[in-house]
Amino acid sequence: MVFSTSRGLLALGVLIFLSACDSLPRSGPTIDEITAQPTDGSPAVEIVPITDEIARLTRLDESRSFSPAFQNASVENIELIRPLDVLNITVWESGEFPLYGGAGGGASGLVDMRVGLDGTFFMPQVGTVRAAGKTIEGLRRELTARIAPMTPEPQVELRLESSGTNTVRIFGSEGALGEVAIGPGTRTLTGLIANAPSAGVNPTISQLSIRRGNLVERVWVSDIFNDPTLDIALRGGDVINIERDPRSFIALGELGAQAQVEFTGRDISLMEALATIGGLNSSTADPRGVFVLREERPAIYQRITGQATDGPVRTGYVMDLTKPAAFFVASNFSVRDEDIIFVSEAPYVQFLKIIGSITPPITSVNSTAQLLTGGLGG
Numbered sequence: 001m002v003f004s005t006s007r008g009l010l011a012l013g014v015l016i017f018l019s020a021c022d023s024l025p026r027s028g029p030t031i032d033e034i035t036a037q038p039t040d041g042s043p044a045v046e047i048v049p050i051t052d053e054i055a056r057l058t059r060l061d062e063s064r065s066f067s068p069a070f071q072n073a074s075v076e077n078i079e080l081i082r083p084l085d086v087l088n089i090t091v092w093e094s095g096e097f098p099l100y101g102g103a104g105g106g107a108s109g110l111v112d113m114r115v116g117l118d119g120t121f122f123m124p125q126v127g128t129v130r131a132a133g134k135t136i137e138g139l140r141r142e143l144t145a146r147i148a149p150m151t152p153e154p155q156v157e158l159r160l161e162s163s164g165t166n167t168v169r170i171f172g173s174e175g176a177l178g179e180v181a182i183g184p185g186t187r188t189l190t191g192l193i194a195n196a197p198s199a200g201v202n203p204t205i206s207q208l209s210i211r212r213g214n215l216v217e218r219v220w221v222s223d224i225f226n227d228p229t230l231d232i233a234l235r236g237g238d239v240i241n242i243e244r245d246p247r248s249f250i251a252l253g254e255l256g257a258q259a260q261v262e263f264t265g266r267d268i269s270l271m272e273a274l275a276t277i278g279g280l281n282s283s284t285a286d287p288r289g290v291f292v293l294r295e296e297r298p299a300i301y302q303r304i305t306g307q308a309t310d311g312p313v314r315t316g317y318v319m320d321l322t323k324p325a326a327f328f329v330a331s332n333f334s335v336r337d338e339d340i341i342f343v344s345e346a347p348y349v350q351f352l353k354i355i356g357s358i359t360p361p362i363t364s365v366n367s368t369a370q371l372l373t374g375g376l377g378g
Helices: 002-023 031-035 052-058 136-150 189-195 221-226 270-276 298-305 326-332 347-377
Strands: 046-049 086-093 106-114 120-123 127-130 155-162 167-172 175-181 206-212 215-220 239-244 248-253 259-262 285-296 313-319 340-345
Touching: 031 285, 031 313, 046 298, 052 298, 052 326, 106 120, 127 136, 136 155, 189 206, 189 221, 206 221, 215 221, 270 285, 270 326, 270 340, 285 298, 298 313, 313 326
Parallel strands: 046 313, 167 239, 248 340
Antiparallel strands: 086 106, 086 155, 120 127, 167 175, 206 215, 206 239, 248 259, 285 313, 285 340
Protein backbone atom coordinates (compact mmCIF):
# COMPACT_ATOMS: atom_id res chain seq x y z
CA MET A 1 0.00 0.00 0.00
CA VAL A 2 2.85 2.40 0.85
CA PHE A 3 4.72 1.52 -2.37
CA SER A 4 1.66 2.19 -4.47
CA THR A 5 1.11 5.54 -2.79
CA SER A 6 4.74 6.59 -3.42
CA ARG A 7 4.45 5.76 -7.10
CA GLY A 8 1.30 7.82 -7.34
CA LEU A 9 2.99 10.74 -5.67
CA LEU A 10 5.96 10.49 -8.05
CA ALA A 11 3.69 10.40 -11.09
CA LEU A 12 1.75 13.36 -9.77
CA GLY A 13 4.99 15.27 -9.17
CA VAL A 14 6.23 14.60 -12.71
CA LEU A 15 2.95 15.82 -14.21
CA ILE A 16 3.05 19.00 -12.16
CA PHE A 17 6.73 19.54 -13.06
CA LEU A 18 6.07 19.22 -16.78
CA SER A 19 3.04 21.48 -16.76
CA ALA A 20 4.83 24.08 -14.64
CA CYS A 21 7.65 24.48 -17.14
CA ASP A 22 5.43 26.49 -19.48
CA SER A 23 3.04 28.06 -17.00
CA LEU A 24 5.37 29.68 -14.45
CA PRO A 25 5.89 33.45 -14.74
CA ARG A 26 9.20 34.78 -16.04
CA SER A 27 10.66 38.02 -17.36
CA GLY A 28 11.26 36.89 -20.95
CA PRO A 29 12.79 34.25 -23.20
CA THR A 30 15.76 32.11 -22.27
CA ILE A 31 19.05 32.11 -24.14
CA ASP A 32 18.01 29.02 -26.07
CA GLU A 33 14.68 30.54 -27.03
CA ILE A 34 16.30 33.73 -28.33
CA THR A 35 18.94 31.91 -30.35
CA ALA A 36 16.62 29.20 -31.71
CA GLN A 37 15.05 29.39 -35.16
CA PRO A 38 11.33 30.23 -34.87
CA THR A 39 8.95 27.42 -35.74
CA ASP A 40 5.95 29.68 -36.33
CA GLY A 41 7.38 31.34 -39.44
CA SER A 42 8.24 34.64 -37.74
CA PRO A 43 11.56 36.34 -38.62
CA ALA A 44 14.59 34.96 -36.85
CA VAL A 45 16.89 37.08 -34.72
CA GLU A 46 20.43 37.19 -36.07
CA ILE A 47 22.68 36.41 -33.08
CA VAL A 48 26.07 38.15 -33.06
CA PRO A 49 28.52 37.65 -30.17
CA ILE A 50 29.96 40.97 -29.01
CA THR A 51 33.71 41.23 -29.54
CA ASP A 52 36.15 44.12 -29.79
CA GLU A 53 35.86 43.91 -33.57
CA ILE A 54 32.04 43.95 -33.48
CA ALA A 55 32.14 46.90 -31.09
CA ARG A 56 34.33 48.78 -33.57
CA LEU A 57 32.27 47.87 -36.65
CA THR A 58 28.92 48.80 -35.10
CA ARG A 59 29.98 52.14 -33.63
CA LEU A 60 28.22 55.16 -35.13
CA ASP A 61 29.53 58.68 -35.33
CA GLU A 62 26.98 60.67 -33.31
CA SER A 63 28.45 64.05 -34.25
CA ARG A 64 26.17 66.46 -36.08
CA SER A 65 26.80 69.44 -38.32
CA PHE A 66 24.99 72.03 -40.39
CA SER A 67 24.83 71.75 -44.15
CA PRO A 68 26.53 74.33 -46.40
CA ALA A 69 23.13 76.00 -46.87
CA PHE A 70 23.32 77.07 -43.22
CA GLN A 71 27.07 77.45 -42.80
CA ASN A 72 27.55 79.64 -45.88
CA ALA A 73 24.84 82.13 -44.97
CA SER A 74 26.34 85.56 -44.26
CA VAL A 75 25.56 87.61 -41.17
CA GLU A 76 22.57 89.80 -41.85
CA ASN A 77 22.88 93.56 -42.06
CA ILE A 78 20.71 94.65 -39.15
CA GLU A 79 20.76 98.20 -40.52
CA LEU A 80 18.53 97.18 -43.41
CA ILE A 81 14.86 98.14 -43.11
CA ARG A 82 12.28 95.42 -43.76
CA PRO A 83 8.51 95.25 -44.20
CA LEU A 84 6.62 95.58 -40.88
CA ASP A 85 9.52 97.43 -39.23
CA VAL A 86 8.49 100.39 -37.07
CA LEU A 87 10.39 103.67 -37.51
CA ASN A 88 10.60 106.71 -35.25
CA ILE A 89 11.52 109.93 -37.06
CA THR A 90 12.60 113.16 -35.41
CA VAL A 91 12.86 116.38 -37.48
CA TRP A 92 14.64 119.57 -36.35
CA GLU A 93 13.64 122.74 -38.15
CA SER A 94 14.95 126.30 -37.85
CA GLY A 95 12.50 128.19 -40.03
CA GLU A 96 9.73 130.49 -38.91
CA PHE A 97 7.06 128.26 -40.39
CA PRO A 98 8.07 124.62 -39.70
CA LEU A 99 6.50 121.73 -41.53
CA TYR A 100 6.16 119.78 -38.32
CA GLY A 101 5.45 121.17 -34.87
CA GLY A 102 4.64 124.66 -33.69
CA ALA A 103 6.01 128.06 -34.55
CA GLY A 104 9.60 128.79 -33.75
CA GLY A 105 10.94 125.49 -34.95
CA GLY A 106 12.57 122.87 -32.75
CA ALA A 107 12.23 119.10 -32.71
CA SER A 108 9.13 117.29 -33.90
CA GLY A 109 8.58 113.56 -33.58
CA LEU A 110 6.85 111.24 -35.99
CA VAL A 111 6.52 107.98 -34.06
CA ASP A 112 5.30 104.50 -34.95
CA MET A 113 5.78 104.85 -38.67
CA ARG A 114 5.18 101.26 -39.73
CA VAL A 115 6.61 99.97 -42.99
CA GLY A 116 3.92 98.11 -44.90
CA LEU A 117 4.17 94.72 -46.52
CA ASP A 118 4.86 96.50 -49.81
CA GLY A 119 7.97 98.07 -48.25
CA THR A 120 6.65 101.64 -48.06
CA PHE A 121 5.28 104.04 -45.43
CA PHE A 122 3.56 107.40 -45.57
CA MET A 123 5.19 110.53 -44.16
CA PRO A 124 3.27 113.80 -43.96
CA GLN A 125 4.49 116.51 -46.35
CA VAL A 126 6.67 113.96 -48.10
CA GLY A 127 4.20 111.33 -49.22
CA THR A 128 4.86 107.66 -49.86
CA VAL A 129 8.41 106.64 -49.06
CA ARG A 130 9.97 103.33 -50.07
CA ALA A 131 12.01 102.07 -47.13
CA ALA A 132 12.45 98.30 -47.38
CA GLY A 133 15.94 97.29 -48.44
CA LYS A 134 17.49 100.61 -47.53
CA THR A 135 19.82 101.24 -44.62
CA ILE A 136 18.80 103.50 -41.76
CA GLU A 137 21.49 106.01 -42.71
CA GLY A 138 20.56 105.89 -46.39
CA LEU A 139 16.89 106.56 -45.66
CA ARG A 140 17.79 109.36 -43.23
CA ARG A 141 19.73 111.16 -45.93
CA GLU A 142 16.93 110.65 -48.44
CA LEU A 143 14.32 112.12 -46.07
CA THR A 144 16.58 115.09 -45.32
CA ALA A 145 16.95 115.78 -49.03
CA ARG A 146 13.18 115.55 -49.66
CA ILE A 147 12.32 117.89 -46.78
CA ALA A 148 15.06 120.45 -47.52
CA PRO A 149 13.15 122.31 -50.31
CA MET A 150 10.22 122.86 -47.92
CA THR A 151 11.99 124.01 -44.74
CA PRO A 152 15.41 125.62 -44.19
CA GLU A 153 18.29 123.48 -42.95
CA PRO A 154 16.30 120.48 -41.67
CA GLN A 155 17.96 117.76 -39.65
CA VAL A 156 16.47 114.28 -39.54
CA GLU A 157 17.09 111.49 -37.02
CA LEU A 158 15.80 108.02 -37.87
CA ARG A 159 15.57 105.08 -35.47
CA LEU A 160 14.45 101.53 -36.06
CA GLU A 161 12.20 101.10 -33.05
CA SER A 162 11.18 97.49 -33.58
CA SER A 163 11.34 94.81 -36.21
CA GLY A 164 8.26 92.89 -37.24
CA THR A 165 9.98 90.13 -39.23
CA ASN A 166 13.63 90.10 -38.18
CA THR A 167 13.04 87.91 -35.13
CA VAL A 168 13.77 84.33 -34.11
CA ARG A 169 11.28 82.12 -32.27
CA ILE A 170 12.73 79.95 -29.52
CA PHE A 171 11.31 76.84 -27.85
CA GLY A 172 12.67 74.78 -24.95
CA SER A 173 11.79 71.82 -22.80
CA GLU A 174 8.95 73.76 -21.18
CA GLY A 175 7.47 75.02 -24.45
CA ALA A 176 7.67 78.43 -26.14
CA LEU A 177 10.30 80.76 -24.69
CA GLY A 178 9.48 83.78 -26.84
CA GLU A 179 10.79 85.81 -29.74
CA VAL A 180 14.21 87.44 -29.87
CA ALA A 181 14.97 90.25 -32.29
CA ILE A 182 18.11 89.87 -34.36
CA GLY A 183 20.33 92.69 -33.17
CA PRO A 184 24.02 93.49 -32.71
CA GLY A 185 24.45 90.78 -30.07
CA THR A 186 22.11 88.13 -31.46
CA ARG A 187 23.09 87.75 -35.09
CA THR A 188 24.58 84.25 -34.59
CA LEU A 189 23.65 81.18 -32.56
CA THR A 190 26.06 81.81 -29.68
CA GLY A 191 24.75 85.32 -29.26
CA LEU A 192 21.18 84.09 -29.34
CA ILE A 193 21.82 81.37 -26.74
CA ALA A 194 23.59 83.86 -24.49
CA ASN A 195 20.72 86.36 -24.66
CA ALA A 196 17.70 84.07 -24.92
CA PRO A 197 15.68 82.82 -21.94
CA SER A 198 16.92 79.56 -20.46
CA ALA A 199 15.61 76.44 -22.16
CA GLY A 200 15.79 74.51 -18.88
CA VAL A 201 18.16 71.80 -20.15
CA ASN A 202 21.78 70.93 -19.54
CA PRO A 203 23.73 72.19 -22.58
CA THR A 204 26.18 69.28 -22.38
CA ILE A 205 23.43 66.74 -23.19
CA SER A 206 21.08 68.88 -25.27
CA GLN A 207 20.53 69.37 -28.96
CA LEU A 208 19.49 72.40 -30.94
CA SER A 209 17.33 72.15 -34.03
CA ILE A 210 16.75 75.05 -36.40
CA ARG A 211 14.00 75.31 -38.99
CA ARG A 212 14.54 77.72 -41.85
CA GLY A 213 11.99 77.51 -44.61
CA ASN A 214 11.73 73.83 -45.56
CA LEU A 215 15.09 72.92 -44.02
CA VAL A 216 15.37 71.44 -40.51
CA GLU A 217 18.81 70.58 -39.11
CA ARG A 218 20.12 69.62 -35.68
CA VAL A 219 23.42 69.89 -33.79
CA TRP A 220 24.74 69.36 -30.28
CA VAL A 221 24.61 72.56 -28.23
CA SER A 222 28.06 71.96 -26.74
CA ASP A 223 29.57 71.71 -30.25
CA ILE A 224 28.32 75.20 -31.13
CA PHE A 225 30.73 76.67 -28.58
CA ASN A 226 33.65 74.47 -29.67
CA ASP A 227 33.29 74.62 -33.45
CA PRO A 228 33.14 78.10 -35.05
CA THR A 229 31.59 76.68 -38.23
CA LEU A 230 28.45 75.80 -36.24
CA ASP A 231 27.99 79.35 -34.96
CA ILE A 232 25.85 80.13 -37.99
CA ALA A 233 24.21 83.43 -38.88
CA LEU A 234 20.54 83.74 -38.03
CA ARG A 235 17.70 84.79 -40.31
CA GLY A 236 14.41 86.43 -39.50
CA GLY A 237 11.75 83.72 -39.20
CA ASP A 238 14.12 81.02 -37.93
CA VAL A 239 12.48 78.63 -35.45
CA ILE A 240 14.86 77.17 -32.88
CA ASN A 241 14.18 74.36 -30.43
CA ILE A 242 16.63 73.55 -27.63
CA GLU A 243 15.80 70.22 -26.05
CA ARG A 244 17.32 67.48 -23.94
CA ASP A 245 18.87 64.62 -25.88
CA PRO A 246 15.76 62.67 -26.97
CA ARG A 247 17.52 59.30 -27.25
CA SER A 248 16.78 56.42 -24.89
CA PHE A 249 17.06 52.65 -24.53
CA ILE A 250 14.76 50.08 -22.94
CA ALA A 251 15.93 47.82 -20.11
CA LEU A 252 14.13 44.49 -19.63
CA GLY A 253 14.71 41.18 -17.93
CA GLU A 254 16.82 40.37 -14.90
CA LEU A 255 18.20 43.83 -14.24
CA GLY A 256 18.20 46.30 -11.39
CA ALA A 257 15.36 48.14 -13.13
CA GLN A 258 13.00 47.65 -16.04
CA ALA A 259 12.36 50.99 -17.68
CA GLN A 260 12.91 53.32 -20.59
CA VAL A 261 16.19 55.06 -19.81
CA GLU A 262 17.37 58.36 -21.25
CA PHE A 263 20.94 58.69 -22.45
CA THR A 264 23.25 60.36 -19.97
CA GLY A 265 25.82 61.40 -22.56
CA ARG A 266 26.42 61.68 -26.26
CA ASP A 267 27.80 58.14 -26.38
CA ILE A 268 26.90 55.43 -23.87
CA SER A 269 28.50 51.99 -23.72
CA LEU A 270 26.82 48.74 -22.77
CA MET A 271 28.72 48.72 -19.48
CA GLU A 272 27.58 52.27 -18.69
CA ALA A 273 24.02 51.39 -19.59
CA LEU A 274 24.04 48.37 -17.26
CA ALA A 275 25.49 50.48 -14.45
CA THR A 276 22.85 53.17 -15.01
CA ILE A 277 20.05 50.71 -14.31
CA GLY A 278 21.68 49.03 -11.33
CA GLY A 279 23.47 46.18 -13.08
CA LEU A 280 22.36 42.57 -13.27
CA ASN A 281 20.11 41.02 -10.65
CA SER A 282 22.61 38.85 -8.79
CA SER A 283 19.89 36.42 -7.67
CA THR A 284 18.18 35.68 -10.97
CA ALA A 285 20.24 36.94 -13.93
CA ASP A 286 22.18 34.73 -16.31
CA PRO A 287 25.43 36.64 -16.99
CA ARG A 288 25.88 34.62 -20.18
CA GLY A 289 22.67 36.04 -21.60
CA VAL A 290 23.16 39.81 -21.83
CA PHE A 291 21.53 40.87 -25.11
CA VAL A 292 21.35 44.15 -27.02
CA LEU A 293 18.45 43.83 -29.44
CA ARG A 294 18.05 46.23 -32.34
CA GLU A 295 17.01 46.46 -35.97
CA GLU A 296 20.46 46.84 -37.44
CA ARG A 297 21.04 49.13 -40.38
CA PRO A 298 21.71 47.36 -43.68
CA ALA A 299 25.12 48.98 -44.16
CA ILE A 300 26.34 47.99 -40.71
CA TYR A 301 24.86 44.49 -40.98
CA GLN A 302 26.77 43.97 -44.23
CA ARG A 303 29.88 45.36 -42.59
CA ILE A 304 29.81 42.81 -39.76
CA THR A 305 28.50 39.77 -41.67
CA GLY A 306 29.47 40.39 -45.30
CA GLN A 307 25.84 39.77 -46.31
CA ALA A 308 23.84 42.37 -48.24
CA THR A 309 20.26 43.07 -47.18
CA ASP A 310 17.48 45.26 -48.48
CA GLY A 311 16.30 46.50 -45.09
CA PRO A 312 17.00 46.49 -41.36
CA VAL A 313 17.83 43.14 -39.80
CA ARG A 314 16.61 42.03 -36.38
CA THR A 315 19.87 41.48 -34.58
CA GLY A 316 20.68 40.28 -31.09
CA TYR A 317 24.17 41.17 -29.89
CA VAL A 318 25.01 38.86 -27.01
CA MET A 319 27.62 39.27 -24.27
CA ASP A 320 28.90 36.62 -21.85
CA LEU A 321 29.85 38.49 -18.69
CA THR A 322 31.30 35.40 -17.02
CA LYS A 323 34.50 36.12 -18.96
CA PRO A 324 36.66 38.81 -17.32
CA ALA A 325 37.65 40.35 -20.66
CA ALA A 326 33.96 40.87 -21.45
CA PHE A 327 33.83 43.87 -19.13
CA PHE A 328 36.37 45.67 -21.31
CA VAL A 329 34.55 44.65 -24.49
CA ALA A 330 31.21 45.85 -23.06
CA SER A 331 32.84 49.20 -22.29
CA ASN A 332 33.64 49.58 -26.01
CA PHE A 333 30.26 48.46 -27.37
CA SER A 334 27.96 51.43 -27.97
CA VAL A 335 24.27 51.39 -27.12
CA ARG A 336 22.05 53.26 -29.59
CA ASP A 337 18.73 55.01 -29.55
CA GLU A 338 15.77 52.59 -29.21
CA ASP A 339 18.00 49.62 -28.32
CA ILE A 340 16.55 46.96 -26.02
CA ILE A 341 18.91 45.64 -23.35
CA PHE A 342 17.61 42.29 -22.15
CA VAL A 343 19.16 39.94 -19.59
CA SER A 344 17.79 36.42 -19.51
CA GLU A 345 16.90 34.46 -16.43
CA ALA A 346 19.35 31.89 -15.06
CA PRO A 347 18.18 28.31 -15.77
CA TYR A 348 18.15 27.30 -12.11
CA VAL A 349 15.63 30.04 -11.31
CA GLN A 350 12.93 28.25 -13.26
CA PHE A 351 13.87 25.02 -11.52
CA LEU A 352 13.48 26.66 -8.12
CA LYS A 353 10.14 28.12 -9.15
CA ILE A 354 8.95 24.69 -10.25
CA ILE A 355 10.13 23.05 -7.05
CA GLY A 356 8.46 25.79 -5.07
CA SER A 357 5.21 25.29 -6.95
CA ILE A 358 5.05 21.50 -6.42
CA THR A 359 6.52 21.19 -2.94
CA PRO A 360 3.35 22.26 -1.06
CA PRO A 361 1.08 19.65 -2.71
CA ILE A 362 3.72 16.90 -2.30
CA THR A 363 4.11 17.78 1.36
CA SER A 364 0.37 17.69 1.76
CA VAL A 365 0.08 14.29 0.04
CA ASN A 366 3.00 12.87 2.06
CA SER A 367 1.37 14.01 5.25
CA THR A 368 -1.86 12.31 4.17
CA ALA A 369 0.05 9.14 3.28
CA GLN A 370 1.77 9.11 6.63
CA LEU A 371 -1.53 9.48 8.36
CA LEU A 372 -3.01 6.62 6.31
CA THR A 373 0.05 4.44 6.89
CA GLY A 374 -0.04 5.16 10.57
CA GLY A 375 -3.74 4.38 10.64
CA LEU A 376 -3.33 1.11 8.80
CA GLY A 377 -0.40 0.13 10.96
CA GLY A 378 -2.54 0.77 14.04
